Amino acid sequence: MGRACVLLFYLMTALISVLIRLRLLIAQTYSVGVLTFLIVVVSGFFIGMVLGLQGYTTLSDFGAESALGQIVGTSLVRELGPVMAALLFAGRAGSALTAEIGLMKATEQLSGMEMMAVDPIKRIIAPRFWAGFISMPILALLLSAAGVLGGYLIGVEILGVDNGIFWARMQATIDFKSDLLNGIIKSVVFGFVVTWIAVFEGYDTIPTSEGVGQATTRTVVYSAFAILGLDFIMTALMFGDF
Amino acid sequence: MSHASKDAIVSVENMSFSHGPRTIFDRVNISITRGNITAIMGPSGTGKTTLLKLIGGQLRPQSGQVTVDQQVVHQLHRRHLFELRKRMGMLFQSGALLTDLSVFDNVAFPMREHTQLSESMIRALVLMKLDAVGLRGAHPLMPSQLSGGMARRVALARAIALDPKIMMYDEPFAGQDPISMGVLLKLIQVLNNALNLTSIIVTHDIKEAFTIADEVYLISEGKVIEHGPPDDIQNSSSKWVQQFIQGHYDGPVPFHYPANDYQTDLYG
Ligand SMILES: Nc1ncnc2c1ncn2[C@@H]1O[C@H](COP(=O)(O)OP(=O)(O)O)[C@@H](O)[C@H]1O
Ligand SMILES: [Mg+2]
Numbered sequence: 001m002g003r004a005c006v007l008l009f010y011l012m013t014a015l016i017s018v019l020i021r022l023r024l025l026i027a028q029t030y031s032v033g034v035l036t037f038l039i040v041v042v043s044g045f046f047i048g049m050v051l052g053l054q055g056y057t058t059l060s061d062f063g064a065e066s067a068l069g070q071i072v073g074t075s076l077v078r079e080l081g082p083v084m085a086a087l088l089f090a091g092r093a094g095s096a097l098t099a100e101i102g103l104m105k106a107t108e109q110l111s112g113m114e115m116m117a118v119d120p121i122k123r124i125i126a127p128r129f130w131a132g133f134i135s136m137p138i139l140a141l142l143l144s145a146a147g148v149l150g151g152y153l154i155g156v157e158i159l160g161v162d163n164g165i166f167w168a169r170m171q172a173t174i175d176f177k178s179d180l181l182n183g184i185i186k187s188v189v190f191g192f193v194v195t196w197i198a199v200f201e202g203y204d205t206i207p208t209s210e211g212v213g214q215a216t217t218r219t220v221v222y223s224a225f226a227i228l229g230l231d232f233i234m235t236a237l238m239f240g241d242f
Numbered sequence: 243m244s245h246a247s248k249d250a251i252v253s254v255e256n257m258s259f260s261h262g263p264r265t266i267f268d269r270v271n272i273s274i275t276r277g278n279i280t281a282i283m284g285p286s287g288t289g290k291t292t293l294l295k296l297i298g299g300q301l302r303p304q305s306g307q308v309t310v311d312q313q314v315v316h317q318l319h320r321r322h323l324f325e326l327r328k329r330m331g332m333l334f335q336s337g338a339l340l341t342d343l344s345v346f347d348n349v350a351f352p353m354r355e356h357t358q359l360s361e362s363m364i365r366a367l368v369l370m371k372l373d374a375v376g377l378r379g380a381h382p383l384m385p386s387q388l389s390g391g392m393a394r395r396v397a398l399a400r401a402i403a404l405d406p407k408i409m410m411y412d413e414p415f416a417g418q419d420p421i422s423m424g425v426l427l428k429l430i431q432v433l434n435n436a437l438n439l440t441s442i443i444v445t446h447d448i449k450e451a452f453t454i455a456d457e458v459y460l461i462s463e464g465k466v467i468e469h470g471p472p473d474d475i476q477n478s479s480s481k482w483v484q485q486f487i488q489g490h491y492d493g494p495v496p497f498h499y500p501a502n503d504y505q506t507d508l509y510g
Contacts, residue, residue, distance in 0.1 A: 104341075112338030115298050115331075116352045116400075117324040123355075 004200045007121070011199070014119075014126035021127070028131035035093045036139055040085050044143035047080055048072060048150025055151070056159050068161050069170035072151030077174055077183045078239070081144030083231050086190035089132075089139060090223035094198035097128055098219040101202025102212035110203075121203075129199050136191025137184050144183070182238045189230060194223045250309075251276040251408060251440045252297055257306035259289070259296060266292050268464035269306065274457075279434050279441040281455035283448070284462050285486070285495070290444040291335065293461075294410045297442070298332060299323045310408070328356060331401030335412045337393040339385040345372070345396050346381040352403045371399040375429060391422025398429060408440045409433070415447040427454055448487050452476070460486065462495075 018025050055071040101124065104110050110120040148170070155161040174180065198219045205215040252274040259267040266289035274280045284290055295301045296308050302316035309315070313326060339348050349368045353359060359367070372378045375395040385393060394414065401409060414426050431454050434441045445451050451458060452472040459469040460483060468475055468483050475483060485493035501507065 107341070108334040108336050108338040109340055111295075111300065112332070112334050112397075113340075114300055115327055115334075116355070116404075117327040118352070118355050119324075 003204060004196070007125075007200050007203060008196060010121045011126050011129050011196075014122045015130065017122045018126045018130050024123075024127040025130055025134075028127045029134050032093045032097075032128070032131045033135045033138070035096060036085075036089050036135070037142070039088050039092055040139045040143045041146045043084060043088055044076075044081070044146030045150040047084060047143070048076065048147030048152075049154045050150075051075060051080075051147065052151040052154030052159070056155055056161070065155075065159075065161050066165045067169060068151070068155045069166035069168070070173040072155065073148060073170035073174050074179060076144040076147040076151075077179050079231070079235070080147065082140045082183050082186035082190055083227060085140040085143040085187060086136065086194055086227045087224060088143075089136060089191070090194045090198070090220055090227065093132065093135070094194050094219050094223050095216045097132065097195065097198040098202040098205070098216045099212055101125065101128070101199060102205035102207075102215050105203065105205050106207040106209070106212055125199050125203060129195050132195030132198065133188075133191045136194070137187040140183065140187035140190075178238075182234075185238075186231065186234055189234065190227050193226045193230065197222050197226065249276045250274060251311060252442070253309045254293075254296070255307050255309070257296070257303045257308060259292065259301065259303045261292075265464050267296075267303070270461070270464070270466055272459055272466065272469075274440060274442055276440050277434075277438065278456040279430065279443065279454050280457045280459065281443045281445060281451035282459045282461065283444075283446055283451055283486075284460060285446060288461055288463070290446075290461070291412055294332065294412055294442070294444055297410065298327065298330060328352075328404050329406050330408045330410065331404075331406035332410045333394065333397050333401050333412060333414060335416065337385075337390075337397040339388075339393055339397055339400070341385050343385075344381070345377070345383050345385070345388070348385065348396060349381075349400045349403055352400065356404060367403070368399075371403055372396070374402070374433070375399045376425070389422075391418050391425065394418070394422075394426065395429065398426075398433075402433065402437065405437065406439070408442070411441065411443045411445075413445055414443060415445055415450050423450065430454060448489070452487075462486075 051072045052068065055068050056065060059065050059067055059071065104124065110124065113120045113123060152166065156163050156166050201215040201219045205211045250273040254270055254272040256269045256271060257267055258269055282290055282293060292301065296303055297310060297315065299315040299318065307314050310326060315323065315326065318326060340351065343351065346368055349371055350364050353364050353367060369378050369381065372381055375398050377392060377395055377399065380392060388396060411430065414430065415423050418426060427450055430441060430443065433439060443451060443455065455472055457469065458472050458475050460467045460475065462482065468478055468480060476487065478484065482494040485495055
């Protein structure tokens with residue numbers, strides 16, 4: 001934990017040099033984003049369809065099918081968008097980051113860079129960290145958008161909820177500040193924590209093949225715990241009536 | 243006895259280093275003469291790689307000191323250490339090429355990081371360095387397309403990219419076929435003379451080391467066992483030295499890992 005905090009401190013101070021070498025940051029954001037984009041969109045679509053089905057079945061017991069847009073929209077924007085996107089991100093991009101950095105360490109690439117008087121934290125770790133940080137909120141929004149489409153497909157196109165009512169209820173109940181903004185805050189926090197865990201586990205890897213394997217597993221497990229735990233805490237703070 | 247003489251470019255004085263509880267070096271003295279090729283030899287796991295990392299300032303000794311070019315490495319401010327490292331080239335055991343960059347970009351990497359040279363200038367320099375190791379034609383390849391020996395030569399071209407004064411080689415001959423071995427031997431020698439380098443070779447390949455080294459250090463269990471010109475070492479009367487250089491399977495370094503009495507182990 002102490003070493004993770006030291007690394008975080010270096011990552012923060014490296015922000016300026018990352019911004020100076022914008023090309024590295026853009027390249028990393030692109031590769032992190034591309035890794036996760038398709039998974040996020042496809043998963044979001046399925047999640048939305050499940051929400052549409054389950055929501056419709058439950059709501060129709062009360063004759064409240066018209067509230068489907070609201071259910072789908074709020075659950076995605078508040079919860080499922082940020083949480084699912086972060087879990088997928090940890091599984092796909094986070095583990096890949098850890099493995100990549102861990103392997104670079106195991107094959108002496110990081111040491112080699114240091115001997116060439118290049119700081120690997122600035123050159124390798126920091127651009128990846130900040131790229132993950134930037135990508136996460138975008139991925140969460142994409143997941144929510146794909147989910148809304150999935151919910152629309154099931155609810156309106158297949159189960160026959162009124163098109164206008166579906167969208168109107170969604171618009172009326174999703175509040176910019178309390179829903180959208182809170183959802184974005186969540187995904188920013190998740191992005192920060194997941195990429196931090198991923199780059200730290202990579203940088204701290206025992207430089208052997210087992211070491212890299214173990215570090216990759218740890219990234220996924222710790223990230224999942226962190227995401228779900230933090231989600232509860234943030235939900236309680238944002239939406240709880242204490 | 244002080245080893246720090248005037249023309250010592252690297253000197254290790256009374257240096258001790260341990261990884262946690264494990265002592266790797268115990269008050270070691272080594273002095274590397276400017277312009278020489280010095281071979282540092284010892285069995286695997288004695289800390290040869292660790293020694294290079296201590297010289298490069300990636301590790302700091304618990305006591306004693308390591309001086310490079312009149313500067314105590316582990317007392318340098320980070321910025322000065324980085325300046326010093328630009329004058330040191332290191333060839334890692336694995337080559338340590340950046341796997342996501344082409345051969346050309348790998349050699350260009352230190353130049354792009356540390357100089358303001360134009361791209362056309364960098365191109366000329368990179369091709370020149372690659373030509374020196376005989377791999378100009380390989381510049382568009384990716385590291386994964388190279389054989390082990392080629393990867394090491396590319397890494398060598400990269401290590402000399404910034405015209406260092408000191409070259410450090412970590413097990414350059416390990417796992418090479420006879421031809422690449424010959425190529426590397428030749429390269430190390432030619433570069434040392436042509437570029438006025440000082441070379442430090444860490445290895446356990448006796449024959450190769452004795453062919454090119456001006457001076458040899460033998461280390462084992464944290465101590466310098468013997469040092470001197472290859473001829474003197476070959477004639478050393480020490481049993482340990484003879485076992486090591488002739489590769490006898492048993493001797494002062496026992497064949498058997500320390501164990502209980504055989505009888506006791508068998509019959510409880
Ligand atoms: N980071 C480390 N932590 C603990 N022990 C280490 C570490 N790195 C190397 N060692 C140990 O130090 C000893 C010397 O390592 P090394 O310098 O790589 O040996 P050599 O290069 O001579 O084969 C080895 O026994 C190794 O197990
Ligand atoms: Mg070694």
